[in-house]
Each structure stands twice: as C-alpha cells, then as structure tokens.
Amino acid sequence: MTTPVKTPVKTTALTKRFGGTLAVDGVDLEVRAGEVYGFLGPNGAGKTTTLRMLLGLIRPTSGTVTLLGEAQDKSNKGLRKVGALIEGPAFYPYLSGLDNLRVLAGHAGVDRARVDAVLDTVDLADRARDKYATYSLGMKQRLGLAAALLKKPELLILDEPTNGLDPAGMADMRVTIRKLAADGCTVLLSSHLLAEVEQICDRVGVIDHGRLITETAVADLRGEGRLRVLARPFDRARDLLTELLGAGAVHVEADALELDVDAADASGINAGLVGHGVSVSELRWREPDLEQVFLELTGGVSHVD
Numbered sequence: 001m002t003t004p005v006k007t008p009v010k011t012t013a014l015t016k017r018f019g020g021t022l023a024v025d026g027v028d029l030e031v032r033a034g035e036v037y038g039f040l041g042p043n044g045a046g047k048t049t050t051l052r053m054l055l056g057l058i059r060p061t062s063g064t065v066t067l068l069g070e071a072q073d074k075s076n077k078g079l080r081k082v083g084a085l086i087e088g089p090a091f092y093p094y095l096s097g098l099d100n101l102r103v104l105a106g107h108a109g110v111d112r113a114r115v116d117a118v119l120d121t122v123d124l125a126d127r128a129r130d131k132y133a134t135y136s137l138g139m140k141q142r143l144g145l146a147a148a149l150l151k152k153p154e155l156l157i158l159d160e161p162t163n164g165l166d167p168a169g170m171a172d173m174r175v176t177i178r179k180l181a182a183d184g185c186t187v188l189l190s191s192h193l194l195a196e197v198e199q200i201c202d203r204v205g206v207i208d209h210g211r212l213i214t215e216t217a218v219a220d221l222r223g224e225g226r227l228r229v230l231a232r233p234f235d236r237a238r239d240l241l242t243e244l245l246g247a248g249a250v251h252v253e254a255d256a257l258e259l260d261v262d263a264a265d266a267s268g269i270n271a272g273l274v275g276h277g278v279s280v281s282e283l284r285w286r287e288p289d290l291e292q293v294f295l296e297l298t299g300g301v302s303h304v305d
C-alpha cells in the first residue's frame, strides 16, 4: 500500500496583526507535493510575515498552519522535514564554508558525508575550503541553501532566495532550485519579481496588502500572448487587420501592431498583408507582460519593482 502524499503546506485564514497593521489577512494557501510554488507580491505585501508564521518564528494572530500533515504549534513537530532560508543565515566569517556546515551538521546530528553532498548540490564544492568572509553574496546564499538541505528536507521554504544577487548568481540559484524540485523536494519561495517566478515556479500565490489575491498555475496567470507586427504603410496594415480580425483584436503599440490571435495564424496574416501590398518587416510572438497581469490583479496600483 502506498502512503498518501501529505500536503506540504496548508494555511487556513492565516492572519497576523502588528498593532494597527494587518500584515497578513486571512490567507488560505496550499502548496502541493513536488511543486515549486512562488509566493509573489510587492515589498511589504506580507510574504516574510507569512513565511515566519509557517516556520514558527512568530505566532499567528489567528488561523492555522499545517506542514506535511502536522499542525504547526509550539512543539514545531511539523518542521522536522522542513528546511528554510530566511533572514540571511548566520555563519562564522573566519571559518570555511565546509567547516561552517560541519558545525551545523554536528548540532543537527547529520553525518559528514551529507555535508559533502549538499556542497555538491549547491555547486560550492570547489570553494568549500575558502573562508566564508571571502564568499560573494551568491556563494553565501548558496551556502545558506546547503545548510537548509542538511536534514534532507521534504519541503524547502526560501524567502527571496535571489534577492541582491547578480544575474549570474540568480541564474545559478534558479537552476539549483529546479534541480531540487526534480529530485522530489517541494519548494515554497517568495519573490517580488514576476519574471523570476515565471522562470522557476509551477504555481503561484499572489499576495498584496496581506491578502492572497489568487493562487493559480503560472501559465494561467500569464494570460494570452500577442502577435506583434511591424509593417508599412502602417495605416494600411492597421485598416486591413482591423477589417480581417475586428477592431478589438488589433492594438497599436508605438510603431507596432499587436494582434489577439493564435501564434499559428502568423503565416496567414503575413500572406494576407503582403497580398495587399503591405511590406512586413517583423512578425513575432510576444509573451504577455506579467507585470501588466499583476497590476490588473491588484487593481492597477503600481507599486511593483
């Protein structure tokens, strides 16, 4: 008989009030086994506060948290199979990355072979004997991830794991996270970057002003793309396309026309324009603008980076 899969994270009406500030407001969140879940929202939306409640670092004002099937309470039993990277981990600057992990492994009762394995996973084995103080921010972050992996977690909770990293560091972190997910670890990460969530995550929960606005597959959040056309004479191209597709499907974006059609319609549209004496210099599928989607979801209040 197979054991039923336990839902990695479930919150019900999770709420946190700091004095007069309602930081998290009735959040019902569900992270499914094996997925990379992006908790997306602008700065101050309530992401870190939610993650801190999940990890038992602060107590909810009301509502409940279940981690891997265990109700999260003072015993922190639900955290046994959870690894976390939140609020920059504390390492000894004068020790190497390797020795720092050995210290942590000793406290956690984890054997030394596991230290080598996690250093490999985060691609830090080559620099493991260098002092922590000499590490770049990206390397420090990867060492933090290695520490979170020591106990072979089933669930990883990462607060803005790529924050402050350069593009190469961000890309490395993304690859590592996807690799962990491929190996069966469920990942919940927070981010204020739409493009990043798009690249790493399977599903996303969007939070703003403490409220979960939507929880959906990333592909559904992104909506539909458009076919972008650069053609001359511009007015003639616009009139022909409006006649063909209807005014609602033709959008003027600076010097280009953008069409609400299927990507597969591109060659027919090209032939139609050229057949009417219009010269087409570009015909390209444009992915939807996630930021726009987010602004629509949050009622058009522009405070996303």
Ligand SMILES: Nc1ncnc2c1ncn2[C@@H]1O[C@H](COP(=O)(O)OP(=O)(O)OP(=O)(O)O)[C@@H](O)[C@H]1O
Pocket: 018, 021, 022, 023, 041, 042, 043, 044, 045, 046, 047, 048, 049, 050, 192
């Ligand atoms: N300890 C605290 N005391 C008082 N207010 C707090 C505390 N922690 C967070 N807040 C407030 O709660 C709200 C949510 O903050 P939170 O840090 O959870 O947001 P966030 O989405 O993680 O944003 P960021 O990415 O900037 O950390 C903010 O208004 C913040 O000022």
